[in-house]
Amino acid sequence: MNNYYKHLASVDQEVYSYVKMELERQRNTIGLIASENYASLAVLEALATPLNNKYAEGYPNKRYYAGNKIIDSIESIAIDRVKKLFDAEHANVQPHAGATANMSVYLATLNLGDKILALELAHGGHLTHGSNVNFSGAAYKFVHYHLDKETGLIDFEEVRKLALEHKPKMILCGYSAYPRKIDFKRFREIADEVNAILFADIAHIAGLVAGKAHENPFPYADIVSSTTHKTLRGPRGAIILCKEKFAKAIDKAVFPGTQGGPFEHCIAAKAVCFKEALQPEFKEYTRQIVKNAQAMAEEFINLGYSLVTNGTDNHLLLVDLVKSKLKVFGKEAQEKLESVGIICNRNMVPYDTRSPFDPSGIRLGTPMITTRNMKESESRYIAELVDKTLKTESKTELERIHENVLDLSSKFPLYKDLVL
Ligand SMILES: Cc1ncc(COP(=O)(O)O)c(C=O)c1O
Structure with missing residues (x-):
């Protein structure tokens, strides 16, 4: 078989060799980062096309430059597919990333300084949901709701109380580290009471929504944003979906509001990803993601661990290492796991008393292992390997666990057709 990247190899050995090393790293580790996935080779091929070369400021049939008829067809296919996938009235497929979406x-819906009600970052929100180190916190006035201290679930009483008190122009739901289902209807009811726009950022769960393993935010939400590279398993990038009434404002806010020329090669790859997500197999895939997360959660609980909300309904679990009475915390746990080839990220837990740099928890997700065809038994086995890693001090034991990780990885090969 030909070398997949033969031109890259001949022009730039340095970059090529790092690409090769990164591919090997992905093949030989167990990826448990809840926000990552392995896009298909079809998606990766679409990214590496001459569509990269075209400037297409504007929208299909309304471009500023000539030569865009074919590009228009591609972007229109992406729009049609994603509208079907999420039952959306309008779609913009140009956002370069979740943050710019x-x-x-x-920008489309608020004036500077307007109020937004969103989940506290440390409880599972995202930087763009009002963190003071992000543009959102500087440009808008965020009021934050929290998770219930006992249950770890969204405290709807507080959401409603804060909504009535502050009358926000927008209510935001959708999170980076929340292991339970989101009740969009309940948010809609509260938004209606105060006449707020309901915005759902489903960056994490979009794949589950597409595969019907999580409820669709439509018809409850007015606007939905999502990344395309997490559970949706597409290229890096994002989308905004909305009700027709917001369509013009959203399109204007993406271009020329916050972006210039769209990345049409990414948009082609998004179209491929949407096609894949429309297939019946994708439903199976997303159900398996949840089954794997639940099996992993169950195993951790059997091993005596404390999980935020005591389990999961989606693709991720949050392990509270402090409540689990472990001697390692977020930073060391992440590093120790990396040393045996298990890749995850340290994470704050609700009401964390430790710092974001070395928080009390780790976040574990199953989208990647599920893409590699692992099932419940492998998910349980991975929980055991995590447990052994966190509890041992022995170098030989850690080496043995690393062997187990390599063995498991080789049984579930990644990108078999990619020959470098
Ligand atoms: C809920 C949520 N929104 C937005 C984003 C931002 O996406 P990006 O990293 O593509 O800017 C993320 C990324 O993790 C996220 O979890």
């Missing part, structure tokens, strides 16, 4: 949503 959210920036565009705010």
